[in-house]
Amino acid sequence: MTLPDLSKMAMKRYELSSIKCSNQNLINHELSIHQNAISEYLPLYQLHTPSPSSADCQLHLQNFINQPYINNDMRYLMIDTLVSCHSTLKLSTPTLFQSISIMDRISCNYIIRDYNYKLIAIVALWISSKFYDLKRRVPTLDQLTQLTQYRYDSSEICSMELILLNNLNWNIDSISTLDTCIDSILFPCLAQLGSDINNLKIWMLIIGELCMFDINLTMQYTPQDMVHAIFQIAMNINDYHQSKAMLSMATENHHDPMLLNKILRYLIGLNCDFPVSVSMKYGKNILFKTLKDYLIYCNDNELMDDFITQLITPTNTKTPTTLSSKVNHHSSYTLPMTPTTPNHIIASQIQNKKPFTDTSADSDVSFKRPRI
Numbered sequence: 001m002t003l004p005d006l007s008k009m010a011m012k013r014y015e016l017s018s019i020k021c022s023n024q025n026l027i028n029h030e031l032s033i034h035q036n037a038i039s040e041y042l043p044l045y046q047l048h049t050p051s052p053s054s055a056d057c058q059l060h061l062q063n064f065i066n067q068p069y070i071n072n073d074m075r076y077l078m079i080d081t082l083v084s085c086h087s088t089l090k091l092s093t094p095t096l097f098q099s100i101s102i103m104d105r106i107s108c109n110y111i112i113r114d115y116n117y118k119l120i121a122i123v124a125l126w127i128s129s130k131f132y133d134l135k136r137r138v139p140t141l142d143q144l145t146q147l148t149q150y151r152y153d154s155s156e157i158c159s160m161e162l163i164l165l166n167n168l169n170w171n172i173d174s175i176s177t178l179d180t181c182i183d184s185i186l187f188p189c190l191a192q193l194g195s196d197i198n199n200l201k202i203w204m205l206i207i208g209e210l211c212m213f214d215i216n217l218t219m220q221y222t223p224q225d226m227v228h229a230i231f232q233i234a235m236n237i238n239d240y241h242q243s244k245a246m247l248s249m250a251t252e253n254h255h256d257p258m259l260l261n262k263i264l265r266y267l268i269g270l271n272c273d274f275p276v277s278v279s280m281k282y283g284k285n286i287l288f289k290t291l292k293d294y295l296i297y298c299n300d301n302e303l304m305d306d307f308i309t310q311l312i313t314p315t316n317t318k319t320p321t322t323l324s325s326k327v328n329h330h331s332s333y334t335l336p337m338t339p340t341t342p343n344h345i346i347a348s349q350i351q352n353k354k355p356f357t358d359t360s361a362d363s364d365v366s367f368k369r370p371r372i
Helices: 006-021 024-048 059-064 072-089 093-107 114-134 141-147 152-169 179-191 196-212 214-221 221-243 255-269 276-282 284-300 300-310
Strands: none
Touching: 006 152, 024 179, 059 214, 072 093, 072 114, 072 141, 072 276, 093 114, 093 152, 093 179, 093 196, 093 214, 114 141, 114 152, 114 214, 141 152, 152 221, 179 221, 196 214, 196 255, 196 276, 196 284, 214 255, 221 255, 255 284
C-alpha cells in the first residue's frame, strides 16, 4: 500500500483555495452566510462583554513624563519596533494591541531603565503572543534574541517575562484594548452595516495603530472613547470610498466631538508621513491607500475646516496634561537598532516636572516607584 503524496495534496488544496478566493461573488456569499450564522449569538455576546470603568482603563500620562530614563521619542521607536516584529512574525491583531498595553502599563507604574526598554517591549510581545496566538505561531527564544539583535540572551528574556507577569499580577487582559472595543462596537451593528463591516474594521484597526504612536491620545483617553471617535471617522471614510466625496457629518451624533477633533487633526497632521512599520505593513492594501486619499482630501477641502470649526470647545475646561517635546533626560543615549522611523516631533507646552523621591546616593533624581 502506497502512502499519499502529502506535498501534492497540499499544492492541490492551495490551487483550489486560490481559485475560490478569486471569485468575488463566492466571497460575498460566504460572508453573508457567516454574518447570518453569528448574528443569533448577539444577545449572548452582549451579556458576556465586559464593561470596565474609565478608571480601570486610564493610564497615567504624568507618571510616564516623570520617567527619568525614558521619554516619548523612545516609546515611539519601541512601538515602531513592535509593529515591525509583529508583521515579521505574522502574529494576530490582538497580540499587537495587548503588547503595547502591557508596555504602557509597566512604564506608567515602574521606573524603566533605558537599556531595559526594548527588552520589556519584546517580552510584552512574547507574553501577548502566548495569550492569543496558536502555539506554532508563538516566537521562540532564538527568534526573540534575533529581534533584539542579540543584545539580550534567553535567560534575560525569561527573567523579564517573570518580572512583568508578577507586576501585572498575572492578569494580562485586565484593561480593554482598542481591538476588543472595535469588535464590541461593530458586532451589534452587524445587520445594519452588512458587507461594509469588514472595510470599516480594517480602517479602524489602521487608525488605531496610528493613534498608538501618539502618547497623548493613548494615555489621556480610554480605549472605549477612542473607538467611538475612530468609528465615526471610519464611517466617513466608507462614504468617501463609495461616493468619492465627503458627506456632511452632524456633530451631535458624535460620542466626543473634542476627541474626534484631536484624532482628525493628528491624522491630517501626519501628511501621510506614516511610521515606516505601518507603511510596510499596509502598503499593498487598497484600503490603506483609500485612507491616505481621504486624509489628503480632508486637508485640501474646506469642508473639513468647516466641520472642525463646528466642534464647540467647552469653557472652563481644564486642559489635559500634554507631553513636552523637551523632556529628554538622556540625549546622549543611543537606542538599540530599530526600524528606521521619521522624526517624531511633538509641539506642546513644557510641563513642570514633579520631583522624585529616590534614596539612592548616586542619583540626583528620585522616584517612589520600584525600578525595572
